Amino acid sequence: MRDDIEVLLQKSLSPTLAPAPALNEKLLKSAAANTGKIVEFKPKKAVNRLVKAAIIVLVVFGLASASVTAANYIYSHFFVSNKVGFVYGDEEDLEVFEQDDESYTPTYTTLLEDDGDETVNWYYKTVIQNDEDTVRSQYYYKNYAEMVEDASLDEWFPRPFTDDNFSFANFMVVVSPGEVFSTFDVLADADFNYNEGSFHICETYSLGTDKDPETFGYNVYIENPTNIRSYTNKNSRNFVLADSVMEDGSRVTYTSLFYPTLHYGYISFYELSDREIYEILDMFVEPKPTEVEFVFPEKPGVLPVTEPVKGILNRAKENE
């Protein structure tokens, strides 16, 4: 059969699909408009988008062997778009975000499910793989502080506040193999109760090898943002807030944080008044500027990450 396949492939794969004449005309026109000079071909900028309700689009770029300092968490290029919500970036990024609204249905294979033991902080984990060999390892926790510690993320709210109001926490590590290098994303979600309502935290960062975080665009998607306002908490941190009204008429309020290191997230508030939201934001722990060295995948051992993230990273490298 192998020999037959060889012949069949040779016979079957002739390049017979012709471009439509209109496509060639369009191409020639585009080139003619730039006759005598270099065509200013500009690929779409790399963008990240976080979509509410824990549906996350992660894009996978990083910076090779460069140090960046996490600071200035609110950017000057930050704005709220009527169509897509919170955006850090420019008009070009916005254009991409507005176009990038496809819907998908997942196809996954579960590779592993496991219950934790006394040697680990997590109590349950799953490992799944999609058809592009991308592997997602997801870990579930019984408190927020241990989750963010394992995920190498910032603790946005302190103990015992998070323990007292805890509802749910998990984080996932996504390793996407590429032709030249693998990419690596961490994404964390946590839910908390507060009075008669609740709030949700989503935080993510990406490690890879070929993008400058300073040229990256980010989007936290919100449907029909309204009532855009700001609040400065007791630590002088300014939060931009926007509401989104759900189909049942309930209001959800969002605020987002963008770091300059391929690291960003949002907080959403459900059935909470502005006064209660401000009380929560007053508890926000100011992230400390940290030196983060992006070296994946050449030197995974020096990444500033803890188990299980480091373990997953090393296993991914071994499998390359």
Added chain:
Amino acid sequence: MNQTKLEEYIELYGKDIYSFCRYLTRNVEDADDLYQQTFLVAIQKDDIDEGNNPKSYLITIASNIWNNHKRKFLWRQKKADVVYLQSEDMEAIGDGKDAIIDEVLKEEERQMVQRLVYELPEKLRIVILMHYMEEMSVEEISKALSIPPGTVKSRIYNAKAKLAERMEA
């Protein structure tokens, strides 16, 4: 690259590049975009060596653009990575049957191979397309994808094994 040259390349390699884009992206819209971007980048770079397999060079550009695009949008948790063939795809693929004159090969067999290649994982599909559709050598594919020649060989081998397995099923 001037306008005349561009027209010449479209005439010479348009079908090759477009077929590659179509099988690679498995989507008409993306294939159209990739096809145009490939030529626009070639114009921008303006360094085609006519004595050194221009088609392979254009295919390499298409592959690089697609890989960059894929990296940017690689991981969507909602994304279905299995793309099912639409009737228009198969119709378009079938359009090529008249161009292949081979009495030995049965039409159903050919269509089955096309379908199975279409459904291969991308990293296997791309080497099969480069090797069998675009007649690129292992060395050319190795250079285009920045992977060792041994990896190219093993991917071709694995792809053929998968195809054989599915054909026997």
